[in-house]
Amino acid sequence: MNSEKVTKNLLFVASIILILLAAGMVLTLASGSIPVFEKFGIQFIWSNKWNPTAGREQYGALPFIAGTIITSVLALIICLPLAFSASLFIGEFYKGTFFAKIIGTMVDLLAGIPSIVYGLWGFYYLRPMIVKLGLNAQGFGVFTASIILAIMIIPYATSISTEIISLVPNHLKEAAYSLGATRMEVIWNVTVPAARSGIIASYILALGRALGETMAVTMLIGNDNHIPKSIFGIGNTMASVIANQFGEAEGSKLSALIAIGLLLFVITGLINAAGKFIIKKLA
Amino acid sequence: MEDQKVIVDKLSSKSKDARRKASNGIFHGLVILFSLITITPIILIILNLVEKGYRQINLHFFTQIAPDSWDAMQAISQGKLIPGGILNGITGTFMMVGMASIIAIPLGIMIGIFLYENGNKRYANFIRDITDILQGAPSIVLGLIAYLWVVKYITHGFSALAGAVSLAIMMLPLIIRPTEETFKMIPNTIKEAGVALGVPYHKIILKVMMPTGLSGLMTGILLALSRVIGETAPLMLTALGSQYVSFDITKPASAIPLLIWNFYNDPNLVNLIWSSSLSLVAMVLALNLISKRIASKRK
Amino acid sequence: MVNPVTEIKKPVLRIQNLHVSYDKNDKGKYAVANVSADIKKDQITAIMGPSGCGKSSLLRALNRMHELYPNIVTQGKIFLNDVDISKLSNIELRRKIGMVFQSPNPFPSMSIYENVVAGYKLNGIKQKKNQRDEIVEKSLKDVALWNEVKDALHKRGNFLSGGQQQRLCIARALAFQPDVILLDEPTSALDPVATSKIEDLLIKLKKNYSIVLVTHNMAQAARISDYSMFMYLGELVEYGKTKDMFTNPSDKRTEEYLMGKFG
């Protein structure tokens, strides 16, 4: 074999390792989940009972699936007007100016703060505000976690949509202006429709981020293994239950946590695939 | 024809135009307001960290290991600064991130080059999809995986190696895509010049392509490092944490984010969370900044 | 036949001492320098000149398009039917002065139908469906596009040829019944057949509209315009009846340009 062949084969082997890694991850999670599915059946997914007491053990993932979806969707809703405004600020209103650069840099900085620091800040600064507002006696809960999550996903929701908005060609916007439209009318009727798929894709990817966030949520959601009673109630997400129950987990409980991990992996995978699909259609 | 003109004039009265102008102004105002709200948290977070954390930061903070609860309580009751620092976290973070880099950087670069070489082939697109899935995988799930693989079967207990494996899986996709992008940007002529001279293929990659794309690769690597350095959740399931400086990769190890978690859960040590968080954020932002510098120099 | 009458018509636009500069801080550098001219009503006025001489800059001053860009400064006065355009809201002004751009730019997110009535939608003018249908049909017939697209009205316009798209854009400008239509090299991206269709259309349209046309193509100006301006380095060098200018230019620079010496 000549050297070119050897190199190419080596690169090919590297790609095989990636496949093995991904396949291994899925298989490991799947086989780790088998005990809990054997014991409780497929109902594990939609059962809302979670009781680790020895002898009366019972596990169901529903409270965590519900908690995850509620917090993430709420976070996305809170994030939307903020991220959208920031995108318009950077990519349309003040495009290319010093102010846009400042806002853009600040938004990027948000992505650099570690999850645990968001958790601390949420615990010591945001939670007391929630208490003061009387939304919740201790300040823990879905709503608090969602606000922090919303802040954390802003950079993801902003990045692609800002870029796509700033790429909307000037000649389209000018066409609308030449018909007498105001800037707001141009944005809603020309810019946003032209950038629509990019905007949607970035919000979907941001949702994917929110679904898997662990530390900040764990520190704020209240860690209660029931379906949240309201958006101000306490609960748990799939990621946070793994984080705070893992330490003492063995047997069925460990298997239940692995199964929740598998479900989380699948859900985030699907959400991200949807986002990437839209982005690919754009290109 | 004329009636159409009348319609336009009638339906677009001056007062209506004024209303449209007003709502345009309000919209503009809202965009500014919401943009300012968007950047408020980052300003507050950094201010809060500095305000509460700067006092603990001194040389000892980086050269001594984390204090135990008892010593801290003594110091607090005497109104002194809590002794000790985060050395065990720093060494643990460097060890695990270093090991993760040793695994992920070469492998990631090789896969990135493979993708560049194979363009839009079906198999290459499949590899890209897998990379995307890995990139979207929640870090806690990667922690679970490393636990099931390494903690259970290799080190038979929580270990730095397990932590490194979880971080390596996380880094991998963050290296692969920038590598591919960087290589795509290198003009074909550079590669062809090498080929024309009969230089062996691996040498073209190592001696021609990599140096040309070095700044791109560095940007990707530094960003990947800045992402994993603050990870807590996967390390809780794998490295667990340790009170001492330990370089044994088969034993539990600490990391800065793990220390923050420990401090947070210990009422006597809780005052240390701010200075440790400040140091961690400073490290992450420094990595970010350097990578942006490199990236902007390239352009 | 129309000429003797139009001679006595009032100018639709009066431009007085117009300056346009792209650099707020360097006002000495003008893209348009001290241009004054009266644009005749219901005539085609061509603006010619070498690349970069300020044709587009002049044209875009007429509907205050420059306001979109904070760095651009315009000075001087422009009157539309004796009203100072700086006293009009830009909403109103742009309803009265339509614009067609160099490359066809129908809104990609809208159907052909929606494109024609885009001005109404953008301005929040609500109408009954039959009124809208009427406007769409009339405007498309005006630009001779009706027969070609009447079965595809609710499809997006991206399957149309460049020339058809450009006629759609003209229809979009016409749907609002403006007083003036500004066109910036509307045929430069089109082939000769599509170009001649647009030229025919413009000749037909001047019955009801005053047309200002920027063109690089001297033959085009000669074919369809009634009046011509020749600009050079931001200045209006010569302005008069097209016929006169082409047969007997009064400025040496105009003559050189027309003989193809530069441009």
Ligand SMILES: Nc1ncnc2c1ncn2[C@@H]1O[C@H](COP(=O)(O)OP(=O)(O)OP(=O)(O)O)[C@@H](O)[C@H]1O
């Ligand atoms: N956006 C801009 N920013 C800065 N300078 C500009 C801008 N647009 C035009 N200019 C400058 O203003 C002058 C006039 O430009 P303008 O576009 O009006 O010329 P033109 O006659 O339309 O040219 P062309 O035939 O190439 O379209 C030129 O010197 C040009 O470089």
Ligand SMILES: [Mg+2]
């Ligand atoms: Mg021009």
